[in-house]
Amino acid sequence: xxxxxxxxxxxxxxxxxxxxxxxxxxxxxxxxxxxxxxxxxxxxxxxxxxxxxxxxxxxxxxxxxxxxxxxxxxxxxxxxxxxxxxxxxxxxxxxxxxxxxxxxxxxxxxxxxxxxxxxxxxxxxxxxxxxxx
Numbered sequence: 001x002x003x004x005x006x007x008x009x010x011x012x013x014x015x016x017x018x019x020x021x022x023x024x025x026x027x028x029x030x031x032x033x034x035x036x037x038x039x040x041x042x043x044x045x046x047x048x049x050x051x052x053x054x055x056x057x058x059x060x061x062x063x064x065x066x067x068x069x070x071x072x073x074x075x076x077x078x079x080x081x082x083x084x085x086x087x088x089x090x091x092x093x094x095x096x097x098x099x100x101x102x103x104x105x106x107x108x109x110x111x112x113x114x115x116x117x118x119x120x121x122x123x124x125x126x127x128x129x130x131x132x133x
Contacts, residue, residue, distance in 0.1 A: 015022025050078040086127030105129040
């Protein structure tokens with residue numbers, strides 16, 4: 001399921017799970033329901049739209065990400081309810097000067113090099129958010 005999540009991001013789709021027992025929607029996918037802890041889950045496609053609830057500009061990156069700074073990380077509440085973390089596709093300077101809280105965004109996937117953390121893979125896929133309003 002997690003491979004599907006990242007691969008579908010590259011295709012412009014956001015995959016989540018809905019608990020058949022209680023109706024809770026989760027994204028990214030998890031092995032058990034956040035609400036009832038059930039395992040009766042079905043794969044669903046989400047709209048990929050949401051609103052920024054919080055964000056921060058990263059200037060000092062963790063090891064292996066040093067060549068990617070500065071970048072903006074955002075917490076987004078999706079239209080369907082779940083909250084998801086990813087990178088915000090805006091200039092760090094703009095993010096510091098403007099209040100982006102509440103801005104509407106659309107998610108997509110972007111590939112980054114990954115030789116440090118995934119030695120057998122040449123890329124990692126990161127959820128990205130583009131401001132659409």
